[in-house]
Amino acid sequence: xxxxxxxxxxxxxxxxxxxxxxxxxxxxxxxxxxxxxxxxxxxxxxxxxxxxxxxxxxxxxxxxxxxxxxxxxxxxxxxxxxxxxxxxxxxxxxxxxxxxxxxxxxxxxxxxxxxxxxxxxxxxxxxxxxxxxxxxxxxxxxxxxxxxxxxxxxxxxxxxxxxxxxxxxxxxxxxxxxxxxxxxxxxxxxxxxxxxxxxxxxxxxxxxxxxxxxxxxxxxxxxxxxxxxxxxxxxxxxxxxxxxxxxxxxxxxxxxxxxxxxxxxxxxxxxxxxxxxxxxxxxxxxxxxxxxxxxxxxxxxxxxxxxxxxxxxxxxx
Amino acid sequence: xxxxxxxxxxxxxxxxxxxxxxxxxxxxxxxxxxxxxxxxxxxxxxxxxxxxxxxxxxxxxxxxxxxxxxxxxxxxxxxxxxxxxxxxxxxxxxxxxxxxxxxxxxxxxxxxxxxxxxxxxxxxxxxxxxxxxxxxxxxxxxxxxxxxxxxxxxxxxxxxxxxxxxxxxxxxxxxxxxxxxxxxxxxxxxxxxxxxxxxxxxxxxxxxxxxxxxxxxxxxxxxxxxxxxxxxxxxxxxxxxxxxxxxxxxxxxxxxxxxxxxxxxxxxxxxxxxxxxxxxxxxxxxxxxxxxxxxxxxxxxxxxxxxxxxxxxxxxxxxx
Numbered sequence: 001x002x003x004x005x006x007x008x009x010x011x012x013x014x015x016x017x018x019x020x021x022x023x024x025x026x027x028x029x030x031x032x033x034x035x036x037x038x039x040x041x042x043x044x045x046x047x048x049x050x051x052x053x054x055x056x057x058x059x060x061x062x063x064x065x066x067x068x069x070x071x072x073x074x075x076x077x078x079x080x081x082x083x084x085x086x087x088x089x090x091x092x093x094x095x096x097x098x099x100x101x102x103x104x105x106x107x108x109x110x111x112x113x114x115x116x117x118x119x120x121x122x123x124x125x126x127x128x129x130x131x132x133x134x135x136x137x138x139x140x141x142x143x144x145x146x147x148x149x150x151x152x153x154x155x156x157x158x159x160x161x162x163x164x165x166x167x168x169x170x171x172x173x174x175x176x177x178x179x180x181x182x183x184x185x186x187x188x189x190x191x192x193x194x195x196x197x198x199x200x201x202x203x204x205x206x207x208x209x210x211x212x213x214x215x216x217x218x219x220x221x222x223x224x225x226x227x228x229x230x231x232x233x234x235x236x237x238x239x240x241x242x243x244x245x246x247x248x249x250x251x252x253x254x255x256x257x258x259x260x261x262x263x264x265x266x267x268x269x270x271x272x273x274x275x276x277x278x279x280x281x282x283x284x285x286x287x288x289x290x291x292x293x294x295x296x297x298x299x300x301x302x303x304x305x306x307x308x309x310x311x312x313x314x315x316x317x
Numbered sequence: 318x319x320x321x322x323x324x325x326x327x328x329x330x331x332x333x334x335x336x337x338x339x340x341x342x343x344x345x346x347x348x349x350x351x352x353x354x355x356x357x358x359x360x361x362x363x364x365x366x367x368x369x370x371x372x373x374x375x376x377x378x379x380x381x382x383x384x385x386x387x388x389x390x391x392x393x394x395x396x397x398x399x400x401x402x403x404x405x406x407x408x409x410x411x412x413x414x415x416x417x418x419x420x421x422x423x424x425x426x427x428x429x430x431x432x433x434x435x436x437x438x439x440x441x442x443x444x445x446x447x448x449x450x451x452x453x454x455x456x457x458x459x460x461x462x463x464x465x466x467x468x469x470x471x472x473x474x475x476x477x478x479x480x481x482x483x484x485x486x487x488x489x490x491x492x493x494x495x496x497x498x499x500x501x502x503x504x505x506x507x508x509x510x511x512x513x514x515x516x517x518x519x520x521x522x523x524x525x526x527x528x529x530x531x532x533x534x535x536x537x538x539x540x541x542x543x544x545x546x547x548x549x550x551x552x553x554x555x556x557x558x559x560x561x562x563x564x565x566x567x568x569x570x571x572x573x574x575x576x577x578x579x580x581x582x583x584x585x586x587x588x589x590x591x592x593x594x595x596x597x598x599x600x601x602x603x604x605x606x607x608x609x610x611x612x613x614x615x616x617x618x619x620x621x622x623x624x625x626x627x628x629x630x631x632x633x634x635x636x637x
Contacts, residue, residue: 284464
């Protein structure tokens with residue numbers, strides 16, 4: 001078949017139509033990605049460049065944003081600075097050039113660790129509970145299964161602020177306010193609805209014959225689940241885990257209302273990275289870049305399963 | 318020998334007294350037991366973290382409880398909170414703001430998302446790569462991104478106004494997307510759509526790909542125009558997918574808190590004060606726990622009721 005006959009195909013678009021479509025889509029993609037590139041660039045601006053008027057697209061790159069993100073600094077008199085021994089490291093030097101000295105590390109590392117601990121903890125629990133429940137719903141006749149599944153989903157319909165009101169009181173009674181345990185439990189409860197729905201879809205797709213063969217071979221149900229079903233569901237479980245992780249990682253409302261320090265995660269922390277006179281934009285941009293980068297990578301990994309994840313398994317490709 | 322007998326007797330006695338559990342372990346649990354064993358932990362967690370607090374909130378919604386004044390005796394005031402909320406002008410205002418936000422942002426996302434899906438479905442070169450690029454914003458944390466948009470939208474130091482100024486010719490500092498009363502409601506729609514248009518696009522794309530080629534081939538034989546093909550084949554076949562996308566987006570937009578709280582925190586004035594933001598002020602700034610619990614219940618009933626009606630409509634479309 002030559003190119004000219006292919007162009008007359010009914011379903012295949014003509015090369016020109018394709019080119020126009022491609023140009024429009026690329027244009028949209030570039031426009032929509034531009035704010036993110038601006039964030040990445042701002043992280044390498046000096047504080048004065050970041051709030052220059054008019055905004056600068058060309059600037060001398062600086063690591064001051066990253067240094068400011070990880071440190072707490074105090075302003076000193078030139079006399080005091082002159083009395084100090086010469087700066088030991090490049091970041092000491094950078095800070096001194098602003099008439100400041102480093103007073104200690106900032107809170108960003110503990111907050112980042114909180115995000116990781118709470119994210120992974122709640123993901124592990126949600127996927128564990130979700131896998132079991134999904135298997136139960138997929139393979140057995142559960143009375144009122146549809147109602148139970150809808151109930152599990154409906155817990156996601158409440159606005160988080162509305163959920164937070166009684167949770168706040170309950171956690172205050174139980175001493176779970178501002179604890180990692182409390183946040184892990186809460187995120188697990190939110191994620192488990194997604195995990196059950198997604199995993200049920202994945203497990204439904206595994207042919208029952210594998211387990212039946214295992215049962216005939218004398219395995220118990222639990223053994224058959226472990227040895228015949230789980231290995232087949234690994235991809236689905238991994239995809240589900242990443243979706244749960246992304247939710248916990250991104251969550252803001254609960255973290256804002258229920259944590260204040262010890263268990264605070266990155267999203268409520270980042271807006272409060274302040275310098276002298278308002279937000280320290282290069283440092284905020286640096287934190288934002290470090291915080292968003294893993295998600296961008298996960299999005300690429302998840303591409304094939306994205307559709308399922310965002311529709312609770314309602315749409316499969 | 319005697320010892321052996323004694324031991325045997327002991328084993329038998331233990332076996333007789335062991336409840337079904339261990340005996341079952343040998344044979345394997347019954348399917349029914351496995352099913353409950355697997356489902357129960359999830360249900361228990363949801364009961365503890367979702368349902369118990371919900372019941373507590375319902376109870377509190379009939380009281381004048383203020384959680385910052387915990388020692389005051391709790392007084393039951395019947396339906397007074399509900400009556401106050403339904404007659405409160407501020408509450409109605411925030412419900413209107415929410416409704417406008419939901420309708421406008423979904424309309425924009427559906428139009429742009431569907432158009433993008435149609436374009437991508439033409440299958441130009443490297444469309445897979447560009448689709449992934451487009452999908453990135455919706456995976457990010459709305460709070461963290463919303464916070465950064467405040468810099469992008471600053472009238473003098475942010476790039477957004479300069480881009481608008483370049484195309485529209487108005488001076489860049491003559492308007493403020495966050496500070497102007499007329500613009501702020503559109504700003505939250507715009508940023509929300511920047512994040513979530515890819516969501517609608519992705520679902521529409523799945524819908525478009527589910528349409529078998531032979532339908533178009535048949536239409537071509539019947540000499541149906543492109544326009545006719547779109548209205549009679551493409552749109553009806555994508556409609557169930559589109560409606561599903563609208564359902565999920567509507568629930569999320571109704572719940573919207575993080576992005577708007579950081580972008581405008583309800584301002585200027587109360588022009589972008591969505592229901593969730595009003596609720597947060599009542600519950601966590603004024604500490605009117607009873608009142609805000611009642612508001613939360615009303616919001617939940619609203620979203621739950623609307624979703625139920627919508628799902629029925631969706632099922633009818635699917636069946637057609």
